Amino acid sequence: MSRVLSRTGLLVGLPVVLLVTWWFASAGSKSFYQPPLETIIKVFPDTWTGARFKSDVFPSLIRLFIGYGLAVLIGITLGVLIGANRRLRSLLEPLLEFLRAIPPPVLVPILILVAGIGNPTKVLVIVVGGLWPVLLNTVEGVRGVDEVLSDTCRSYRIGGWLRLRTFVLRAASPQIVVGARQALSISIIMMVIGELLGATNGLGYTVVEFQRGFQIPEMWSGVFVLGLLGVLLSLAFTLVERRVLNWYHGARAAERSGH
C-alpha cells in the first residue's frame, strides 16, 4: 500500500508542484497574454465539453486514430516484406534513410497541393509522419529474428501465415512496439500541424482560432487538452504494450537474474 502511494506520489508529484506554483505565481496577473491559471481552468469545462467536443475534438480524434492505425498497419506490412528480403532491403535502405530524414511537416504543403485540404489529406499527413518509425523498426526487428528459432521453424515445417503470426511478428514485436510508440507522439504532432493549414475544425484549428480571436484563456486551455490527450494515449499504449510484451519483460528479467 505504501509502495503504491509512493509510486503515485512520484508520478504526479512534479506536475502537481508545477501547477500549484503556476497557480500562485499567476494569481492576480493582469497581463492579457498570461492569464491566471484559475481563469484558464474556469473556462476549460465550458470550452471543451458539449458542442465543441463534437465539432472539434471528435473529428481530430477520428483522424488521429485512422491516420495512426494506417501508419502502424502499413509500417508493419512493408517492414515485414523489406525485413525478410535481403535484396529488397539493400535496394530500399538508402531511399528509406533519405525519406526518413525529411521532416514530415514540410510535406504538408505538398500534400495539400496534391490532395487538397479535405479530411483525407489530414489523415495522410498523420500517416506520412507516423509511418517511418514503425517501418524502420519493423525492418530491424524482422531482420534480427533469432536464427535458431528460424531453423526450428524450418525443421518443423512451420511456414506461411502460421510462421508470420507466431514467429516473425512476435519476434519483432519488441521493436515494432518501440516504433509504434514513437509514431504515436509524431501522429499527435502531425494531427495538429494538419489542422493548422486550411482546416475548418479540429483541435489545432481551434487553438489557432482562439489565438486569433484573442481568447487567450481558451487558447491556453486548448494546449492543456492536447497535453492531456497525449498523456492518456501514452497510458493506453502502455497498457497494450504490457499485454503484448509481457513475455519479453519476463524473459529479460529471468535473464538478468541469471536463470
Next chain:
Amino acid sequence: MLEIKSLRKTYGGQGRTVEALRDITLTVEDGQFVCVVGPSGCGKTTLLRCLGGLLSPTSGEVKVAGQTVTGPPDGLAIVFQEYGRSLFPWLRVAENIELPLKSKGVAKAERRQLVDESLKAVGLGDAGKAYPWQLSGGMQQRVAIARAIAFQPKVLLMDEPFAAVDAQTRADLEDLVRTVWQRFGMTMLFVTHDIDEAVYLGQRVVVLSASPTSVLENLDIDLSDERDQLKTRSEARFVELRSHVYARIQEAKGVAAA
C-alpha cells in the same frame, strides 16, 4: 533409415573456401541409436544440418527413409543445443509443443493429448502453462525434447543437446533420452563432443576425424541395453570402449596438428 554417401560440404568465403566435411559415408538402420563424436570444430553440426535439410551438401548424397534430402524431410525432428533459443519465449510450454502439430494439421483434441503425453514422458506433467524462461535450463531442454516427441518423428537428430547444462542435470537428461528412445523406437542420431556420453548412450559410436572431416571408425557398443549411470560407467567394457574412442580422437587431433 539414414544414408549418407560421400557427403562433402564446403563453405565459400571471399576467395577462401573452408572444407567442413570432406567425405562422410554413414548408414543408420531403422530404430538404431547412433552417437557421432569427434574433436571440436570437426563439422558435427554441419553433418546434422545436412541430414536435417537445413544445409544442402556440396556433393554426395543424403537420404532419409529412402528419400534424397532437399529440404527438411518429413518425420524428422531436431533438438538443438541452444534450448534457450529454440523455444518460443512468447508461447507457453504447451503452446510451444503444440505449434509444430498445428502446422502438421493435427486435430485439436489429438494435439492436446499429444502435448500431455509428451510432457509426462519428459517428467514435466504440470509445466504446460509456464513460459520457457520461467524454467531452468535442463527443464527447457526437456520441453524441447517433449516437442520433438509430440511431433512423432521417425528420426530424431540431437545436436549436442546437453552441452550447456550442468553435470547432474546432464546425467538425468541422458537417461531420459535413452528411455524416450526405448519407448518410442525412433531412429536416433546424437551428436556430441563428450566421449563418455557417446559411449554411454549409443548402440554405435561414429568417430569423426578432425577437419577436413571423414569417418574414422564405426564402433559397435556392446554394452547391455539397460544402462545405468553408476553401473554402466564403472563396467570394464565401458572403460575400454571410452579409452579406445578417446585414443582415436587424440590420434585424429595429432594428425591434424602435424
